[in-house]
Amino acid sequence: MVKLSRGERIFEFFNYAFLILLAVIFILPLLNVLVNSFISEAEYARRGNFILIPEQPVLSAYQFLLGRGSVVVNAYFITLFRVSVGTALNLLFTASLAYVLARRDLPGRTLLTLFVFITMVFSGGLIPTFILVDTLGLIDSPWVLIIPGLINPWFMLIMRNFFMALPQELEEAAIVDGAGPATILFRIVLPLSLPSIATIGLFYAVAHWNAWFDAAIYLKDIHRMPVQVILRSILQQALMNDPEAFINIQVMPPTVAIQSAMVVISTVPILVVYPFLQKYFVKGALVGSIKG
Numbered sequence: 001m002v003k004l005s006r007g008e009r010i011f012e013f014f015n016y017a018f019l020i021l022l023a024v025i026f027i028l029p030l031l032n033v034l035v036n037s038f039i040s041e042a043e044y045a046r047r048g049n050f051i052l053i054p055e056q057p058v059l060s061a062y063q064f065l066l067g068r069g070s071v072v073v074n075a076y077f078i079t080l081f082r083v084s085v086g087t088a089l090n091l092l093f094t095a096s097l098a099y100v101l102a103r104r105d106l107p108g109r110t111l112l113t114l115f116v117f118i119t120m121v122f123s124g125g126l127i128p129t130f131i132l133v134d135t136l137g138l139i140d141s142p143w144v145l146i147i148p149g150l151i152n153p154w155f156m157l158i159m160r161n162f163f164m165a166l167p168q169e170l171e172e173a174a175i176v177d178g179a180g181p182a183t184i185l186f187r188i189v190l191p192l193s194l195p196s197i198a199t200i201g202l203f204y205a206v207a208h209w210n211a212w213f214d215a216a217i218y219l220k221d222i223h224r225m226p227v228q229v230i231l232r233s234i235l236q237q238a239l240m241n242d243p244e245a246f247i248n249i250q251v252m253p254p255t256v257a258i259q260s261a262m263v264v265i266s267t268v269p270i271l272v273v274y275p276f277l278q279k280y281f282v283k284g285a286l287v288g289s290i291k292g
Helices: 006-036 041-047 060-066 071-102 109-121 126-135 153-164 168-176 181-192 194-210 213-218 227-235 255-290
Strands: none
Touching: 006 255, 060 071, 060 255, 071 109, 071 153, 071 181, 071 194, 071 227, 071 255, 109 153, 126 213, 153 194, 168 181, 181 194, 194 255, 213 227, 227 255
């Protein structure tokens, strides 16, 4: 065991103290939001907004949001549909285009890649996009949350570079064995590209989970809106007085408890997924960004 000098011990002490203080600064707001979701009206009126340990935790805010007939439950299913189906289609179309543009023998590959890159720099704008979506008949349809953003150009370029970093001899050997492009993609290229796919898939999933602007523009029916739009409405107290949006309960929770519970409900799923895919981040994003 290496013996540390006095200066090194002092440095380690202040280093650990700083990191602990930083962790407390980050954790306290999250803990406060979690605790506020369990407080009652009486406790909120007596103790105020900043509470770290509730005296008598209650579930009235969650009953209010997740009870039968609540618009939040329906919004949760809409969001889960968007995240699951949207992410799967995003990866399918992104990987397909990336694999095509990664083929070095593709005629006009540079021109096609440039065409995709231009879409990252220039956009038609909100009004032309709305007109296009309306012309396609996607207004007030759940598919409007998925189809317009099937391929993210930046993620596609990262995946393309990752595919180009794979040994070309693998594809040549598969072609000799009689494999076609689809077989090579799904049975050779994709299994070897799990870090890139997991990283980009999580980016797509987080983007779908957090998105609200497109739903607020293209959707009219409140029962077709994802949970983030409902969260925004609750935080702005737009739905607090709507008797049809939430189930009536005997004890009305305080507004801060409802808002905190909504933040917890909309955040927990992503926090649960992150640890399982975190190990792919550096390898997937870094290799795909610098090679090819």
